Structures are given as C-alpha cells and as structure tokens.
Amino acid sequence: MDNPEVESDFLRSVHALLRELDGHHPAFQSERGMLRWTLHKKIDRNPSNGALLIKILVKELERAERCNYRQYIIPLLHTLMYTLIKAPCIPDDLYERVYDFCKKLLTLPKPYCTIGLDYARQLKLERTIPGALYQRMVSAEQSLKNDSFPYQEKVFMFVDPELLSEAVCRALIDEIKAAQMSQCMKSCMLCVIERAFQTVLKEHGHVKNVHSILQAKPLDVTEHYFQQVMAAIEHAGRDMSAEYNQYVEELGKIYSTLMSTTEKDVEKTGVERSSGIPLPNPNISFHLWRDEDQLWKELVLFLRSPSQSCEQDSLSPELDIFEFQDMGPDFDCCEQTRFSVLSNDSGIERDLPNLGDENQSSCTAEAEHTRLQRKGCMKKKGSPLDSLAFLQSGSNGQGAKPAGKLHRKSGGSVMEPVAQLKRLHTARVLVLGDDRILGRLAQAYYSLRKRESRRAFLTPRLKVQFYYVPVVEEQPTSSPTEEGALPDQTEPCELAAYLGRADPWYESNINTLCHMIPKLATMPSSPSKSTVSELFILDVIAYYVRLGLQPVFFQVYAVKLFFSNTDLEPVEDIFLIELSLMLEEFNPSRDTLPTKKKLAVEVPGADLTLMYKKVLLSNREKEETLSLRSTGLVIKAIPSNETEDLVCLNVNTTEVVKISNLSGRSYSLVTNTIRTRSIKIRSTEQRTFTVCLDKDSRRLYKNVTSIEVFPCLEPSYCLQKTRTRRSSLEEEEDVGLAKYLPKSLLLPINTFAGIVQ
CATH class of the missing domain: 2.60.200 (Tumour Suppressor Smad4)
Structure with a gap:
C-alpha cells in the first residue's frame, strides 16, 4: 500500500534532481551529485519502497517524452534501472510501462535508441526471471565460482602518486578496505540466494531464516546451494519459452531441501532479515601507477587468476608459458625473424641463423645449418583470433575508412566479430587525476594495442573499458614562459569538462568528485565512516562503472x-x-652578433x-x-x-x-x-x-x-600495411586486410550517455 508521505518525499527528491540538471538547484556547487546518491540510499534502507519510486520515475519519463524534455530522459532512465536492480518484487504493470517506454526510444537518434534497446533487453530478462540482473551482477563483479554464469569483472583503479597526495590515496584505500571487510565471498553468495528466494518464492510461501541458516553452514554448503540457484536462473534464461511456474518449482525444491536439512534448527535461528538485501560494491583493486607496463601486467594477472570457467582449462598451457616480456620495440621487428616458445610456424630451422657456439669452425657451422632440425617449440594451430574479425573487434570496430562527418564518434557499442568470440572477463580501468594521467593512459593504451597487434593474447579473452574520474587538489600555477608567450589559460581537466558538456549526467555525478574527493580526504574520520552505508566515493564509482557503458572516442x-x-x-x-x-x-654566438648599432625595438x-x-x-x-x-x-x-x-x-x-x-x-x-x-x-x-x-x-x-x-595510426593497421609492402612491390593503399581495419587509434572513455545530441 502506498504511503503518501514517502511518495511526497520521493517526488520532491526527483524534482530536485531535475532542477539540478537544469542548473537551477539552489544547493552549493560542491553538493551536486549528492541528490542521486541520497535517493538510492533511501531504497537501500527500505527496499520495499522501490516500486513506489519506480512508479514516480515512470510518470516523469512519460511526461518528459510527452513534453519533449529529452535532457531528462537518460538520467531518469538510469535512476530507474538502478532502483529496479536494488529493489525486489516490482509489479508487472510497472515492468510493462517501462518496457513500452524503452521501445519508444528506438525511434530517437543515438544515444537514446542505444540505451533504450539495451534496457529493453534487460527488462525482458528481468520480467521473465525476477532478480536475474541482480544475481548476474553480483556473480560477475565478485568473481564467484559458478559454472552456469562464468563471467568475471574487475575494476582497476589507477592513481599517479606524483599527481595525487598521500592523503587522497589513503582515503581511497580506506573506503575500498571498508567495503571489502563486509562483503566476503560467502556473504555475496548469501545475497544471491536470498534474492532469488525473495523475488520468486515470496508470493508462494513464507521465506524465513534463509540468511541465518546458511550463515551457520560451512562455506562448501553455501557454495552448493549457490551453484544450484544460479543453474536454475541460467537454465530459465537460456530457455525463455519455458514456463515461469517450472522455474518457481525448481527454486521451491532447492528451498525445501535447504529447510528440510535444518528442520530442527529452524526454531533456534534468528528472525528473518528485514533490512533488505544489499547490493555489494564491485571488486576494486587499487594501484599506484609507477611502472609504464603496469596496466598491461595487471590485465595479464587478471586472466591468470583462478577462473570459474571451463575455458580457463584449455587456456592454461598458454598462460603458464606466458612471460612478462615485450614483443619488440617497434613494428620494424616484423621484418626480422622472431623466435618464441609459442610459434605458429613449422619449427624447421633450415634458414634460421646458427645460435650455437661462435667458436665452431665455418664448415661445422655450415653442416649444422644445412641439416633439417625441428626447433624445441610448440606448434600452434591457426585460430580465428588472427582473422579479420578479431582484428576488427580489438580495435573498437570503427571500420577502415574515416566517417564522412567530422564530428567526434560516441555512444556506439563496439563491433562484434563475425565469428563471435566468447570473452568471459571484463576489466574496467578507472583512472583518477587531471589531464596528465589521461596522457599516461593514452600511452599505455597505445602500447597495449601494439602488443596485441603482434600477438593476440588479451583481446580475444578480455574486454577492456576505460573510465575517468577527474581529481584536482589545487589549481596548478602557470609555468614560466618567455615574455610575450602564449598565456596558460587551460584548465587542468579539459577532457572532463568536455565530457560534462556532452553528457549532463556525467557532469552531475562524476565531475562533482573533482574537488570533493580531496575535501573528503582531509576531513577527520568518524565512526560512521567505517560503515558501508557511508562510503560515498565508492558508491558513486560503483554507479559509474555499472551504468556508464556508452563510450566517447578520442583521437590519439x-x-x-x-x-x-x-x-x-x-x-x-x-x-x-x-x-x-x-x-x-x-x-647567439659572437659571429652572429650585429656589428652595427642595435635596433630601437x-x-x-x-x-x-x-x-x-x-x-x-x-x-x-x-x-x-x-x-x-x-x-x-x-x-x-x-x-x-x-x-x-x-x-x-x-x-x-x-x-x-x-x-x-x-x-x-x-x-x-x-x-x-x-x-x-x-x-x-x-x-x-x-x-x-x-x-x-x-x-x-x-x-x-x-x-x-x-x-x-x-x-596516430592503429597498430594493427600499421602491421598489415607493413606485411603488404613486403609481399607486394606496388605501393597500393589499403590492400588486403588493411582496407578492413580502422586506420586511426581512438581511445574510448565511458560515460552514461556518450554524446547527447
């Protein structure tokens, strides 16, 4: 039953959020971005009010569409979907209204149609399998052992210690540690199991004491029930034509088995948890960016970590022999013979230079050189990873030819290869700082693309997405210049300012952290600071990496x-x-000095x-x-x-x-x-x-x-051009695979909407 006071409070909060987008909110500039966080915290404290908030957001969305207030659509839609993931038991009529609204967005230009299509698919899945979005998100973000849904995600937070102070770095580390202390692997599994029972079985019976019962069980027992629940969810997700009652019955059997094994202890366990099921923050690792190759090494370690997928077993030989070595300083190495343990050639050394003892006689060396020997290497069968489809997928899929328009590319999803590769790992690289750290990110991205063009290792198995949070502690002083030189009128975060103009929701939620993070780092710690509910910076970052999926491409x-x-x-x-x-x-030297008198000016x-x-x-x-x-x-x-x-x-x-x-x-x-x-x-x-x-x-x-x-040219394009020049004497432009590859290197930075037209 709707509560008029709660509904009035939600309505005021939503209207304040819209006034903030218009720039008319009376709050101080430093408090921008707090409204959205406060609104979702109300749902965390009382998830049963989620349906009421979604009802209000749907009304505002329909009004924005009717009155042509397009600037409100994407922020309201993101707020609604995040509420839907957090709050269980949404009525079917609300699902239907949101789904119909998302279908209407398909008639609008990008980014509205792109976001509308993505959310329409998610709503269709969530309505068929209630709670599926929550369970998949937690399973992937926490890398939970799961055979049914083996996807893994991880957030890599990179900070340059020369750009940010020790106090700011310590504040970030403290928030990450505070979140990790309250969300161990067992607690995250419990959240998934409880959410499945709560959303599906609540209408068919009383779900009691699940948290208390499983909390008292060993980890292997909790993991067993987690595997069963995820298997039921994914089975229903694969077979969308299956009856919903069949899915409910399968979960009911799992619940009955759990309760039957603990019938004697049901009375002794605590009461049912009434504060709601929290959404754990994603798995975040903090890194001080000191080494130039540190980004690439961390991504390799992410793939080498114990995996929950069967694919890892087939890749383990490659991962075991893989070493942290550069593949060569430049593309000129393609014109030289390259020896490696993992090779796709035959291994015959007839034409290879002799690497034996230099003191051997020339006749012995010649005799040894003419013998047919097989090198001690492993023959690798040619895979589709080296095909055109893979090269396109690893290069943002922008196509070989430049676009007819000169406007900056944004918002599109990257092109999937023809033979779609199943990449089970997603790395979300988040950098904090001013424009200088983005320069380092561009260098690291260029180095990574150059490595991958020579030997495909990360790209076929890993999706890499880039995020940026501007942080400035103090305004830098202008560097000394010559008299009359061009004055330094630049701001320290030009790229963030551009993203804020292109995407108002990025401006409201992320650009506000620019001066807020240093301010919070200098504030004295309080007892409530250690509680998960007060982790403002981490909550905003989690919201950004979860919903900021629309890239803006910047030319390097x-x-x-x-x-x-x-x-x-x-x-x-x-x-x-x-x-x-x-x-x-x-x-000037003495010879260049004028002999006549100096000019007046x-x-x-x-x-x-x-x-x-x-x-x-x-x-x-x-x-x-x-x-x-x-x-x-x-x-x-x-x-x-x-x-x-x-x-x-x-x-x-x-x-x-x-x-x-x-x-x-x-x-x-x-x-x-x-x-x-x-x-x-x-x-x-x-x-x-x-x-x-x-x-x-x-x-x-x-x-x-x-x-x-x-x-800057895309390294895979440069490599194909080099191979073409060696095989053909004619200087033809873009022949062979080169004409299908993207020509320019574009760095994608994710935002909530891309560039809003």
Whole structure:
C-alpha cells in the first residue's frame, strides 16, 4: 500500500534532481551529485519502497517524452534501472510501462535508441526471471565460482602518486578496505540466494531464516546451494519459452531441501532479515601507477587468476608459458625473424641463423645449418583470433575508412566479430587525476594495442573499458614562459569538462568528485565512516562503472620531434589533449652578433613555417603554408565548446605583427587559431623550442627545431600495411586486410550517455 508521505518525499527528491540538471538547484556547487546518491540510499534502507519510486520515475519519463524534455530522459532512465536492480518484487504493470517506454526510444537518434534497446533487453530478462540482473551482477563483479554464469569483472583503479597526495590515496584505500571487510565471498553468495528466494518464492510461501541458516553452514554448503540457484536462473534464461511456474518449482525444491536439512534448527535461528538485501560494491583493486607496463601486467594477472570457467582449462598451457616480456620495440621487428616458445610456424630451422657456439669452425657451422632440425617449440594451430574479425573487434570496430562527418564518434557499442568470440572477463580501468594521467593512459593504451597487434593474447579473452574520474587538489600555477608567450589559460581537466558538456549526467555525478574527493580526504574520520552505508566515493564509482557503458572516442595524435643536434635520432611520441611549444632562450654566438648599432625595438619571438592541411566542413583537405613570427603556440585536441565539435587539431598561435608609426617601429601580439588534421612546424632561425605533451612536466623535449603532428595510426593497421609492402612491390593503399581495419587509434572513455545530441 502506498504511503503518501514517502511518495511526497520521493517526488520532491526527483524534482530536485531535475532542477539540478537544469542548473537551477539552489544547493552549493560542491553538493551536486549528492541528490542521486541520497535517493538510492533511501531504497537501500527500505527496499520495499522501490516500486513506489519506480512508479514516480515512470510518470516523469512519460511526461518528459510527452513534453519533449529529452535532457531528462537518460538520467531518469538510469535512476530507474538502478532502483529496479536494488529493489525486489516490482509489479508487472510497472515492468510493462517501462518496457513500452524503452521501445519508444528506438525511434530517437543515438544515444537514446542505444540505451533504450539495451534496457529493453534487460527488462525482458528481468520480467521473465525476477532478480536475474541482480544475481548476474553480483556473480560477475565478485568473481564467484559458478559454472552456469562464468563471467568475471574487475575494476582497476589507477592513481599517479606524483599527481595525487598521500592523503587522497589513503582515503581511497580506506573506503575500498571498508567495503571489502563486509562483503566476503560467502556473504555475496548469501545475497544471491536470498534474492532469488525473495523475488520468486515470496508470493508462494513464507521465506524465513534463509540468511541465518546458511550463515551457520560451512562455506562448501553455501557454495552448493549457490551453484544450484544460479543453474536454475541460467537454465530459465537460456530457455525463455519455458514456463515461469517450472522455474518457481525448481527454486521451491532447492528451498525445501535447504529447510528440510535444518528442520530442527529452524526454531533456534534468528528472525528473518528485514533490512533488505544489499547490493555489494564491485571488486576494486587499487594501484599506484609507477611502472609504464603496469596496466598491461595487471590485465595479464587478471586472466591468470583462478577462473570459474571451463575455458580457463584449455587456456592454461598458454598462460603458464606466458612471460612478462615485450614483443619488440617497434613494428620494424616484423621484418626480422622472431623466435618464441609459442610459434605458429613449422619449427624447421633450415634458414634460421646458427645460435650455437661462435667458436665452431665455418664448415661445422655450415653442416649444422644445412641439416633439417625441428626447433624445441610448440606448434600452434591457426585460430580465428588472427582473422579479420578479431582484428576488427580489438580495435573498437570503427571500420577502415574515416566517417564522412567530422564530428567526434560516441555512444556506439563496439563491433562484434563475425565469428563471435566468447570473452568471459571484463576489466574496467578507472583512472583518477587531471589531464596528465589521461596522457599516461593514452600511452599505455597505445602500447597495449601494439602488443596485441603482434600477438593476440588479451583481446580475444578480455574486454577492456576505460573510465575517468577527474581529481584536482589545487589549481596548478602557470609555468614560466618567455615574455610575450602564449598565456596558460587551460584548465587542468579539459577532457572532463568536455565530457560534462556532452553528457549532463556525467557532469552531475562524476565531475562533482573533482574537488570533493580531496575535501573528503582531509576531513577527520568518524565512526560512521567505517560503515558501508557511508562510503560515498565508492558508491558513486560503483554507479559509474555499472551504468556508464556508452563510450566517447578520442583521437590519439602522434608527434615526431627533430632536434638541433643532428646526431640525435628523431623521437616519436603521442598525446591526447594538448601539445605546447615554447621558445627557448636565445644565446647567439659572437659571429652572429650585429656589428652595427642595435635596433630601437627588439621584436620577440622567432620566425616559424607552418605546413598543414586545413579542415573544412565539406570534409575536404586543403594544403596550406604559413610563415609567421610567433612567441609560442598550443595545439589542442579537445574542443573548447560544443558548437564546433570537430575531430581536428586547434592550433592557437601568438603572432607578432610589426607596426610602423611616427614614433618608430613597434609590434603587437595577435592570437590566431588554425584547424587542421596534421601540421609540420619548423624554425627558420637558429632558435630552438621546448615541447610539452599533455601538460606533463615529465614529458618535456628540449632543443627541438621542428615537429610533425598527425593522427596516430592503429597498430594493427600499421602491421598489415607493413606485411603488404613486403609481399607486394606496388605501393597500393589499403590492400588486403588493411582496407578492413580502422586506420586511426581512438581511445574510448565511458560515460552514461556518450554524446547527447
């Protein structure tokens, strides 16, 4: 029966949530994001009110659709679905109304149709098997031993210790430990079993004392009943045509068996748990990002961990012989002979160089070389993992050719291969910090893709998703620059600001953590801080990784740097957000000093030549060459506003313009912006400059005379192009597998809605 007071309280909370989306909420800026968390905490304390909240949310969704308030649809839908997972026993009429609303979203553009389709499928499953979404989520997130549903998920939280203080890191670790202390493997299994009995058998009989009975049982007994419950759920999920009564009967038998074995102890056990069944937080591991290869190593260890799937048994030989070794420094290694323990060649060494004792005579070496020998390796049968379908699935599935539009890609699900691979592991990589840690993430992602292009190991078995939470402790001071140089007007979290403009729900829930996490880290700990119900940061992160499934793809850019010392080889690096170019101090030699008197006005800067491809709205490219005198420039890869969201580089230059007047010659500084896909910059004088990538002082290059900036290519595409050049003398573009592969490297960052049109 509906409670008018509770309904009125829920209605006020939902309306406050909508006012917050409009920016009209009177609360302080630092309190944004608390409304959604407070609303769901009310359901955690009293799950029986979940149906009432869903009823209110459905009404608001229907009103938003009727009045064309599209900005409310995705936030309300996410709030509704999270409530539905947390609260049991939802009436069928509410399921029907939500399902019909999700079907209406299929007529709208992305991301509404994408999210509507995903939630419609989940609702269909949940209505057929009540509680299935909850049970699958807990089983996967906690990596519970389960033969029926062997999927595993894990959240990897990466923090750069040089960017965040020890206090912030300690606050995050304390919340993770507090959550893990209250959700051991047995307690999570109990939650799944209780939820199944509560949602299915409550209408057919009294479910009493399940928690107390199983809590007193050994772990193997609890695991036995957990396996039976999950098997019944997955059997019903596979056979959707099966009668619901058959599923209820199967669960009833499991419950009867449990109660019959403990008939004598039923009276002695405690009362039925009335506070509701909690939803455990996901399994999160905390990592201080010190090693460049740390991300890749942690993902390998995740696959090497004891698995609950039968697939792991077939993969164990490969995992046992796998070592933490780089597969080669660059793609040039493809042109050399590579020896490995795991090989897909025949193992015949007729044409291989002799690796024996160097002191052997030439005739002995020749005789040994001409013999047919089989190398001590393992023959691996060619698998579909090396096929075109796999290469596409490991590269975000964006296709080989660039899109006709220049707008940033977002929101789409990655393309599944033709022969769909069953990847049972999902790694959710969460990074915390400012733009500098995103630069490190782009480097790690590029390195990972390069490894996988040479030897497919992680990608066929593991889905990797990236999440970003901005954290800034204090506003960084502007770095010292030359007189007249381009001023530092950038904010520390440009990518987060862009995601907040693209997705308002990300702005309300995630961007608010930017200054809140350091603030909570400095607050004195209280006794309630140790309770799971007060873990605000961890709860928001759990909400983000569970519902933030719509990626926004960011182009990664490569830069090639040439130095004044010609003995040094050019260096190649990548950046994601920004490249800044600052002129260095000019110390001319005696030979270059002018013999005549010095000019009255010394013009700052240096003469630069810019060669670039101008970006036009018609998607055509126009070659341009520009010579100017500049004091510095900044190349931005993230658009500063949503009006011109083009996938291109914004080159902001400070040009020195000479002015002649009656008092003599002077100059003025003019800031210009160039939009381009690629650019070459070189100094026509003896001046050198310093290049900084992604605002990171650890990524400085000095004594640079010229640079080349261009979109970073997908490593699998580069590898196929290299193989094509070796097999064909003609310089054809995109032949063979290369024409089906994505050409550019795109880094996906997950949000709640992608880019809302």
